[in-house]
Amino acid sequence: MRVVVLGGGYAGLVTTRTLEGTLPSAVDLTLVDETGDHLIQHELHRAIRRPEFVDRISLPLTDLLDRATVREATVASVDREDRSVRLADGDAVDYDVVVVALGAGTDYRDVPGVAEHALPLKRLPHASRIRREFRGVLDAGGGRAVVAGAGLSGVQTAGELAQFARDEGVAGHVEVVLLEAEDRVVPGFPEEFRAAVREELDRLDVAVRTGTRVTAAGADAVEMAGESVDSADAGTLPHGLLVWTGGVRGPDALDGRRREVDGTLALDERTFVVGDAARVRDGSGAVVPPSAQAAVRASETAANNVAEAVEALRAGREPAFETWTFETPGWLVSVGDGAVAQLGPRTFTGPTANLIKSAVGVTYLADHGSLADALAVLREEVEAERDLLDAVRERVGEE
Structure with a gap:
């Protein structure tokens, strides 16, 4: 069998x-x-x-x-x-x-031009190409990167690009725009979590446009419709990079x-x-x-x-299957070097959220990957948190 x-x-x-x-x-x-x-x-x-x-x-x-x-x-x-x-x-x-x-896979929602001109983020080669094209924007001395879709993946991508520009010292010359068709970022998540995510995006100067959907995409601009579109920009947004995180199929x-x-x-x-x-x-x-x-x-x-x-x-009998019910202890998202974590009714940002997110990643790696990878990630993300490192060692039995 x-x-x-x-x-x-x-x-x-x-x-x-x-x-x-x-x-x-x-x-x-x-x-x-x-x-x-x-x-x-x-x-x-x-x-x-x-x-x-x-x-x-x-x-x-x-x-x-x-x-x-x-x-x-x-x-x-x-x-x-x-x-x-x-x-x-x-x-x-x-x-x-x-x-x-x-x-x-990535759902391009049959929007004209998106499949041809937008980059998804599903595989390692996608991340490499996004980095390469954004590096071109940075090296040009300025420009705009557009991320379409403000779910968890879109928020993390926009935050990473904005932090990248800051790390290179050109944040004032590069604009990162996050578009979302719904009227809020990370729609479907608790209100306090959404508000904290928006604050983190604002901290990185990500230009967030909610209530805005992409209607077409070209090699250097997107066409938009929605409540944030007015006669001043005529619904056209030029870009040097377009990343699409607007749906799954x-x-x-x-x-x-x-x-x-x-x-x-x-x-x-x-x-x-x-x-x-x-x-x-x-x-x-x-x-x-x-x-x-x-x-x-x-x-x-x-x-x-x-x-x-x-x-x-x-x-030779009929199976008796069990039924699963999803219960979540909370949600986590990175925004550049920051993070937002919701555990139960409480929402955390700053070092505490980073510590929680790193701990979750380490636990996954220790359980399903390798101890060496788990500890390497932890040292890089929260090197000063020796107490957490000791807790991970104790969890997986390292001497």
Whole structure:
């Protein structure tokens, strides 16, 4: 019997690691991933300003897994009827149970010119190109960078660019503009969190335009509509760099659609979808936001239900799946060298928020990556916080 996990991001890695400890040894476990590396996606924006961070946030999957076979390949499609995964190179991988954790792509929302002229931020090459093109703006002595979409990714990208300009001493000559179609930044998040994020953006002099949507994009300007557009700018905003973080779509292997699943994460008794590839309505009936936090938290239920599916198939009975309900302790976002953290009803900024965000990243790396990477990130981010470093050492048992 074979279980196949598609995608080595947060959901795919955590699901596979859990299955390594729960599936019977006779069950073959295979992880298929396009790059063969696990990317710490929520830290990707840091590579825009600090390319040395790349080695800290990209980890070989073979170093993170014990018994699972890692196959480096691009998934073209999933045939649920034949129970076969078609690969871009023409090969196929048959399965008895499959977990689709291929993440999400960038939704350009069919806005003319955006796919051709805007840069997404999903992979390491994207961060490198954003850095290269923004460096061109800096070297030109001035200009404008536009980030479209003020969700968590857009806020972090705009903050990183603004901080980059400050670090280079040219902040007064380079404008970073953050556009958002809704009437507030990070829409859908608690009001106090949103207000703190806006204050951090203002601190970095990011020009925020809410209620503004991009209607077209060219090589050196975007066309806009909305409440912030008036006759003074005629709806045209010149730019030297355009980054698009305005939406997510399903993976190409699922025809660009995020599959809708309930809290069992099951499309059928042999197919599970987890992470950003899924649009999850959890056990409470709420739609779960696409985020790294949600992907990690859903993965335990996905793994448990895969193990139950395997056991049911072997026993010739109907499976009894458990249902997941998303519960979050809070939210975190970086804004340049600053951060905003919400834990329960309290919102933190400044050094406390940076410490919380670094601690969360270290915990993830220590649990799912390596101790060396965890401690390296911690030393770089909060070198003065020796008490936290000691706590991490104690957690993972380092002598």
